[in-house]
Amino acid sequence: MVREVAAKLGNLHGETATSFWRAKASELLDLVVGSGRDRTAASDEVRRFFQAVQREMSAGVVAEPMPILSA
Numbered sequence: 001m002v003r004e005v006a007a008k009l010g011n012l013h014g015e016t017a018t019s020f021w022r023a024k025a026s027e028l029l030d031l032v033v034g035s036g037r038d039r040t041a042a043s044d045e046v047r048r049f050f051q052a053v054q055r056e057m058s059a060g061v062v063a064e065p066m067p068i069l070s071a
Contacts, residue, residue: 003056005024006053009021009057010057028045029046
């Protein structure tokens with residue numbers, strides 16, 4: 001899933017990339033909360049996922065410039 005999101009973000013730019021990330025982060029947050037984790041722990045998990053996506057993009061798997069996004 002990390003590579004899939006990194007690849008998608010690598011092909012998006014500006015507001016489109018930001019909107020995609022926010023939608024994905026919200027989806028993941030809902031999924032983790034729905035599995036029984038509290039919202040704080042779920043937010044931490046989404047943040048770690050975002051960091052993994054950033055690392056994947058930095059590793060050169062996605063050759064496009066990396067957008068700066070926040071969850």
